[in-house]
Amino acid sequence: MTAPRIHIVTLGVSDLARSWRFYQALGWETSPASNENIVFLKGGSTVLALYSRSALAEDALTKDTPTGFAAVTLARNASSRAEVDEWFAQALAAGARAVKPPQEAFWGGYSGYLADPDEHLWEFTFNPYFVFDEHGNLALPDGNP
Structure with missing residues (x-):
């Protein structure tokens, strides 16, 4: 499988x-x-x-049918807080609507939310506990927590 x-x-x-x-x-x-x-x-x-x-x-x-908050977000993980801010500004300039400006998160990271032109929510985030592999993919730890 x-x-x-x-x-x-x-x-x-x-x-x-x-x-x-x-x-x-x-x-x-x-x-x-x-x-x-x-x-x-x-x-x-x-x-x-x-x-x-x-x-x-x-x-x-x-x-x-209109859904309002659909309880789904798409996320893009950055390699730094500065990169989150850069992406957020780029999205706003392209026509996104700020939902929650980037800020320190209770879990130790940094993130913000915006809505695309159709109100699909995106989270731009920096998680200091995540790493990326050599291809730029998120490399989550193996095994059980």
Whole structure:
């Protein structure tokens, strides 16, 4: 059995072109597999896909209803507090909305939250207890806590 992985995270968006521009401004590279209906953005070992919110609901055989707080966040881990601040400023300049400015966290790290143009929440964080492997992937400790 292979290890569980998340290969693609698909965000349902209201304006594909606007969201595409937003994520490009944050440095995501567009894959040639993209077309006028779906955008694939390269992000290390995970692909971020942008797809029409209504089409995504239709594909999942569900209703497209406003969710408010969806109890899901996406996180990008930085190698320093300064990098969190840099990413946060870059996202704000690209059109994100600050939800919680970067600040010291009770658990010993540093993080802030923002919302993309469709209100998907992103946490930009520095966790001094996490390390990255030679490929830039988060290297969590093995074994049980």
